[in-house]
Amino acid sequence: MIKPGLKYISALFLISAVLMSCRGQTTENPPIRHHFNMNFQERFNAQQENPFFEDGMAMRMPVEGTVARGNLRHDLALFEGIDDDGEYIDEIPFDLTRDFLYRGKDRYDIFCQMCHGGTGDGRGIIMTGEYGYVPAPTFHRTESYDMPAGELYSAIANGIRTMPSYATQISVEDRWAIVAYIRALQRSQNIPEEEMERYDVDLAELQQLFREEQEREEARAAAIAAAADDEVSVELGERLIVQQGCQACHSLDGSPGVGPTLAGLYGSEVTFVDGTSTIADEDYLYESIVDPGARITEGYDNVMASYAHLSESEIQSLVEFIKTLADE
Ligand code: HEC
Numbered sequence: 162m163i164k165p166g167l168k169y170i171s172a173l174f175l176i177s178a179v180l181m182s183c184r185g186q187t188t189e190n191p192p193i194r195h196h197f198n199m200n201f202q203e204r205f206n207a208q209q210e211n212p213f214f215e216d217g218m219a220m221r222m223p224v225e226g227t228v229a230r231g232n233l234r235h236d237l238a239l240f241e242g243i244d245d246d247g248e249y250i251d252e253i254p255f256d257l258t259r260d261f262l263y264r265g266k267d268r269y270d271i272f273c274q275m276c277h278g279g280t281g282d283g284r285g286i287i288m289t290g291e292y293g294y295v296p297a298p299t300f301h302r303t304e305s306y307d308m309p310a311g312e313l314y315s316a317i318a319n320g321i322r323t324m325p326s327y328a329t330q331i332s333v334e335d336r337w338a339i340v341a342y343i344r345a346l347q348r349s350q351n352i353p354e355e356e357m358e359r360y361d362v363d364l365a366e367l368q369q370l371f372r373e374e375q376e377r378e379e380a381r382a383a384a385i386a387a388a389a390d391d392e393v394s395v396e397l398g399e400r401l402i403v404q405q406g407c408q409a410c411h412s413l414d415g416s417p418g419v420g421p422t423l424a425g426l427y428g429s430e431v432t433f434v435d436g437t438s439t440i441a442d443e444d445y446l447y448e449s450i451v452d453p454g455a456r457i458t459e460g461y462d463n464v465m466a467s468y469a470h471l472s473e474s475e476i477q478s479l480v481e482f483i484k485t486l487a488d489e
């Protein structure tokens with residue numbers, strides 16, 4: 162039996178709990194403020210008109226000849242990667258300390274690795290098979306080795322062809338740290354075995370890992386090829402042109418781009434940088450997709466990555482689709 166006194170107390174407790182819990186209600190009334198401080202004052206909003214000034218604008222231009230604090234960027238080498246003649250510099254304007262390189266690695270792994278690959282081989286996760294992004298070139302090719310540091314810097318600061326700029330995400334110093342790390346990656350892929358022996362690594366183990374990775378890679382490619390619809394069709398080719406991002410560089414309607422337009426290509430005469438030329442037949446289209454560096458079309462750079470990882474029927478389908486774009 163509960164005592165009556167206890168009943169009252171628990172009833173009281175319940176009522177007060179209910180009353181105190183009524184806090185979720187909203188009100189249109191302004192909050193009660195004891196001090197207004199400077200919460201309310203006359204001001205102009207951005208882009209608002211202001212009759213006080215002759216030009217009628219509330220927002221003022223900086224005084225001529227002045228630079229806002231932190232915006233002084235007269236050091237071309239540091240901020241643009243070029244010298245006074247506008248040529249790319251080949252020196253990294255920072256001390257190449259261990260910390261600096263590791264900072265570069267840290268930033269590279271966050272911002273570049275998913276496309277350019279952990280070792281810079283252009284096989285980052287979003288480039289492999291199913292994602293179908295414009296392939297990122299490997300950093301281990303002569304063109305990249307010959308690229309001055311300033312050009313690598315510029316690729317991050319301004320973007321390069323179809324790759325966007327990373328200027329808003331990556332500070333000037335970090336951009337240079339990434340450039341330094343790319344240089345380290347490039348060097349890391351070209352160390353002779355005798356030199357490797359000087360380092361504290363198990364060469365045999367690394368080679369074993371490499372072989373295993375290659376085997377996995379081959380198995381994966383075989384699985385993709387087996388799973389792929391092995392019928393050659395114009396429709397598949399048309400789909401692949403979109404999925405593989407070919408249109409980032411090639412127009413289908415004759416307009417210019419990073420690469421030549423595919424409209425009217427089949428059956429036309431193509432001239433190469435070495436002065437030779439050929440009629441763009443099926444074999445040429447095939448070669449261009451599988452080994453685009455073999456013959457470089459005049460007026461263009463060797464920037465197209467190979468699509469040899471596509472299945473045979475996919476490549477044939479691309480060729481069939483490009484043929485439909487021929488001039489009548
Ligand atoms: C979303 C994928 C993606 C990311 C992330 C990315 N890139 Fe790229 N990058 C590309 C593609 C695609 C190209 C080729 C563009 C073209 O040829 O039109 C490219 C080209 C380049 C090139 C020119 C290489 C050459 O040989 O012509 C450099 C240098 C480069 N990237 C550096 C970087 C750096 C440094 C980062 C990180 C800050 C980065 N990229 C992040 C996709 C990416």
Ligand code: HEC
Pocket residue numbers: 295296323401402405406407408409410411419420421426431445446449450453454456457458461462463464465466468479483
């Ligand atoms: C990063 C830009 C880029 C992407 C992506 C790209 N290409 Fe290219 N492609 C080029 C450039 C530049 C050339 C000319 C230089 C050369 O011959 O390698 C070219 C050349 C070609 C040619 C020969 C054209 C001619 O007039 O000689 C064909 C065919 C071609 N590409 C097909 C494709 C297909 C199909 C895809 C997609 C699976 C593709 N390309 C993706 C840049 C690109």
